[in-house]
Amino acid sequence: MTEQTPILSVQGLCAGYRGHTVLRDISFALAPGEILCVAGESGCGKSTLLRALMGADDAAEITAGTVALAGLEPAKLPRRRRQQFRCRYMGMIFQNPGASFDPVRPYGAQFRDTLKSHGRYDARRFAADAEEALGRLGLTEPRRLLACRPYELSGGMNQRMAMALALLLGQRVLLADEPTSALDAVLRLQMARELKSLSRTGGMAQVVVTHDLALAQFLADTLAVLHEGRFVEYGPADAVLRAPGPYTQRLLEAVPRLKGGSL
Numbered sequence: 538m539t540e541q542t543p544i545l546s547v548q549g550l551c552a553g554y555r556g557h558t559v560l561r562d563i564s565f566a567l568a569p570g571e572i573l574c575v576a577g578e579s580g581c582g583k584s585t586l587l588r589a590l591m592g593a594d595d596a597a598e599i600t601a602g603t604v605a606l607a608g609l610e611p612a613k614l615p616r617r618r619r620q621q622f623r624c625r626y627m628g629m630i631f632q633n634p635g636a637s638f639d640p641v642r643p644y645g646a647q648f649r650d651t652l653k654s655h656g657r658y659d660a661r662r663f664a665a666d667a668e669e670a671l672g673r674l675g676l677t678e679p680r681r682l683l684a685c686r687p688y689e690l691s692g693g694m695n696q697r698m699a700m701a702l703a704l705l706l707g708q709r710v711l712l713a714d715e716p717t718s719a720l721d722a723v724l725r726l727q728m729a730r731e732l733k734s735l736s737r738t739g740g741m742a743q744v745v746v747t748h749d750l751a752l753a754q755f756l757a758d759t760l761a762v763l764h765e766g767r768f769v770e771y772g773p774a775d776a777v778l779r780a781p782g783p784y785t786q787r788l789l790e791a792v793p794r795l796k797g798g799s800l
Contacts, residue, residue: 541568541569541570542568542608543566543567543568543605544567544568544569544606544607544626544709544710544742545566545567545590545604545605545606545627545710545742545744546565546566546567546603546604546605547563547564547565547566547590547602547603547604547605548564548602548603548605549562549563549564549601549602549603550562550563550564550586550589550599550601550602550603550604551563551599551600551601551602552585552586552588552589552597552598552599552600553585553597553598553600554585554597554598555598558600558766559582559585559597559766560582560585560586560589560597560766560767561766561767562602562767563586563602563767563768564602564768565759565761565768565771567710567742567744567759568742569709569740569741569742570736570737570739570740570741570742571736571742571743571758571759572732572733572736572742572743572745572756572757572758572759573742573743573744573745573757573758573759573760573761574745574746574747574752574753574756574757574759574760574761574774575744575745575746575747575761575762575763576746576747576748576749576750576753576760576761576762576763576788577748577762577763577764577788578748578764578788579748581763581764581765581766582763582765582766583714583715583746583747583748583763584714584746585597586744586746586763587629587712587714587744587746589604590604590627590712590744591623591627591629591712592604592611592612592619592620592623599612606622606623606626606627606710607626607709609622611623621655624655624706624708625655625706625707625708626708626709626710627708627709627710627711627712628699628702628703628706628708628710628711628712629711629712629713629714630696630699630700630703630711630712630713630714630716631699631714632714632715632716632718633692637699638687638695638698638699639687640686640687640688641686641688642686643683643684643685643686644682644683644684644685644686644687644698645667645683645684648663648667648683648701648702648705649663651702651706652705652706655706657705657706657707664679664680666705667679667683667701667705670701670702670704670705671697671701673701673704673734673735673738673739674697674700674701674704674731675731676697676701682694682698691724692720692724693720693724693727693728696716696720696728697728697731700731700732700735703741704735704739704741708741709740709741709742710741710742710743710744711732711735711741711742711743711744712743712744713732713743713744713745713746714746715746715747715748716728716732716745716747717729717747717749717752718747718748718749725752729752729755729756732745732756733755733756743756745757750778750785750788750789753774754774754778757774758773758774759771759772759773759774760772760773760774760777760778762777762782762784762785762788764784769782769784769785770782770784770785
């Protein structure tokens with residue numbers, strides 16, 4: 538990738554919960570359109586990293602280091618302005634995306650409310666903008682989908698609706714927490730392709746955490762391997778996977794191999 542000014546820069550980050558440190562000295566820089574995959578086994582601190590970056594009220598507590606978004610440090614802003622600033626630039630999709638939406642309200646109503654809360658709602662453009670966002674994800678029948686409630690859609694479709702909302706909000710950084718682990722093999726590959734397309738065609742930077750090195754190999758420009766709260770490897774994905782260290786090699790050996798499989 539060509540060198541660009543980072544949209545997200547993390548330096549010496551330490552974070553945890555109630556005095557217990559989970560992450561230690563985490564540093565990375567993320568350029569527009571770049572995909573960073575953070576791989577590691579369960580319990581290594583992957584989700585804590587995303588929670589620290591999002592900075593919600595119930596997020597992991599940052600005890601040291603800095604997080605800069607679009608050149609500014611949200612932690613230095615007043616509390617209300619801090620969250621507004623983060624939400625302007627950064628969105629997140631969860632392993633269970635339906636949990637982030639009201640299960641019984643139509644998506645259209647939820648999208649409108651979210652856009653209004655971010656000061657980005659334009660009634661005259663909403664239908665066209667929503668259709669464009671859904672179309673970028675390969676989804677047809679936008680009116681029908683916006684009338685659906687989360688409980689009426691599959692896990693994969695709920696993932697796409699969360700991605701469409703990030704596009705509508707114009708967010709430049711997408712955080713994804715195990716985005717394919719709850720999907721079957723066909724949807725898993727389709728979701729991976731869509732995530733890659735968001736970066737390649739739309740310039741959206743992404744931090745994708747996963748225990749799945751096959752997914753990381755498919756998606757990542759840059760790969761970080763997290764072990765016991767520290768990056769034990771960090772660099773271009775091809776280079777890390779071509780000459781893995783001992784811990785990364787153990788992770789690779791644990792990946793199931795299926796003949797003819799792409800992911």
